Amino acid sequence: MKKVLCIILSALIMLPLAVTSSAEGGSGTLKMIAYNVSGIPLVGNFQGSVYTSTNDRAAKIGALLNGVDADFIGVEEDFNGHKYLAAQMENYPYRSANSGGLAQGQGLNAFSKHKLYNFERVNWNKEFGNLSGSTDALSNKGFIYCLMELEPGVYINVITLHCDAGYEPLSVACRRDNFKQLAEYINKNLNDGRALIVLGDFNFKFKRNLKDDIVTNLMEPTGLKDVWAEVYNNGITDFNDPDFDHEVEGDDLDRVLYRSGDYMTLEPVSKTVPPLTGENGEKYTDHNPMLTEFNYTVTGSEAVPENLTEPEKENEFLLNLKEIGWTAVRFVQLIFGLLELPYLIAQGIELLINGKMP
Numbered sequence: 001m002k003k004v005l006c007i008i009l010s011a012l013i014m015l016p017l018a019v020t021s022s023a024e025g026g027s028g029t030l031k032m033i034a035y036n037v038s039g040i041p042l043v044g045n046f047q048g049s050v051y052t053s054t055n056d057r058a059a060k061i062g063a064l065l066n067g068v069d070a071d072f073i074g075v076e077e078d079f080n081g082h083k084y085l086a087a088q089m090e091n092y093p094y095r096s097a098n099s100g101g102l103a104q105g106q107g108l109n110a111f112s113k114h115k116l117y118n119f120e121r122v123n124w125n126k127e128f129g130n131l132s133g134s135t136d137a138l139s140n141k142g143f144i145y146c147l148m149e150l151e152p153g154v155y156i157n158v159i160t161l162h163c164d165a166g167y168e169p170l171s172v173a174c175r176r177d178n179f180k181q182l183a184e185y186i187n188k189n190l191n192d193g194r195a196l197i198v199l200g201d202f203n204f205k206f207k208r209n210l211k212d213d214i215v216t217n218l219m220e221p222t223g224l225k226d227v228w229a230e231v232y233n234n235g236i237t238d239f240n241d242p243d244f245d246h247e248v249e250g251d252d253l254d255r256v257l258y259r260s261g262d263y264m265t266l267e268p269v270s271k272t273v274p275p276l277t278g279e280n281g282e283k284y285t286d287h288n289p290m291l292t293e294f295n296y297t298v299t300g301s302e303a304v305p306e307n308l309t310e311p312e313k314e315n316e317f318l319l320n321l322k323e324i325g326w327t328a329v330r331f332v333q334l335i336f337g338l339l340e341l342p343y344l345i346a347q348g349i350e351l352l353i354n355g356k357m358p
Contacts, residue, residue, distance in 0.1 A: 033068065038284070055080075073112070115148070138333065142162070199255070
């Protein structure tokens with residue numbers, strides 16, 4: 001009897017040590033997807049290869065995404081077809097609350113196989129274009145932040161974003177400001193020792209060599225690295241560097257940035273395009289899904305966050321009501337957007353003279 005009691009007491013004494021060592025020594029793979037799902041409410045095939053409706057396109061993309069072996073999926077342009085997309089993604093039970101259709105929403109949402117907490121939506125301070133640019137001002141682009149519990153007691157910060165599009169001067173200036181705003185947010189709110197992944201539609205390519213300059217305005221101030229550059233381009237981000245590989249694929253608008261933390265190291269393994277197409281190769285969006293795989297190692301034990309808030313469920317009736325009001329606002333914006341016609345004409349002339357940017 002005494003021997004049994006000794007064994008039980010020994011086990012109880014060792015239990016906390018076992019939990020701590022598990023948290024400090026864990027490792028595994030982490031798969032993240034960034035995907036622009038082209039949820040703009042228009043009928044046609046300009047966003048893919050199939051003539052279809054927004055809701056049908058969203059449902060098909062949702063079914064395809066549901067079959068992918070990933071830990072986290074961040075989607076962009078998830079506007080009016082959101083409920084059809086989300087209904088198909090039962091393998092990803094943890095998700096953000098939708099922010100509404102094109103007029104009011106960000107088009108950003110997160111789906112995960114791991115618990116997500118502390119969602120925050122932030123709109124960009126600057127967007128350009130009602131008729132010109134890429135009409136970015138007709139929606140509320142920005143980014144969403146969440147805290148993902150990768151395994152019990154192991155947390156990682158995740159941001160999904162959609163930056164201002166276009167490569168004419170005013171759009172480039174807005175995107176540069178997007179990068180600066182995000183850097184300020186990260187340095188103010190996310191210097192908590194946790195690893196960080198930022199993914200989404202950056203509307204940026206290193207090979208464009210424009211003045212948006214993601215390195216100076218975002219990566220260097222925050223310590224973030226670009227997965228494509230690290231894995232496929234020897235860590236080189238300078239387009240003018242003679243060793244920059246101009247031929248290697250993957251320097252796309254959809255990107256993944258990362259940095260390790262005090263409690264976890266991240267090592268990018270690959271950035272690939274999973275075949276999310278129909279039975280006959282049909283594409284339902286004009287973007288390629290970006291599947292990034294990391295190896296992670298837990299290097300320290302962190303305290304459980306004091307406040308862990310789960311996302312609230314969206315009120316569809318209230319969202320629809322707000323959408324009516326926001327649609328009226330966008331209509332007024334379009335009227336005032338006529339003032340942009342000279343700029344739009346100048347863009348067309350420049351395109352004819354200089355051709356299309358890469």
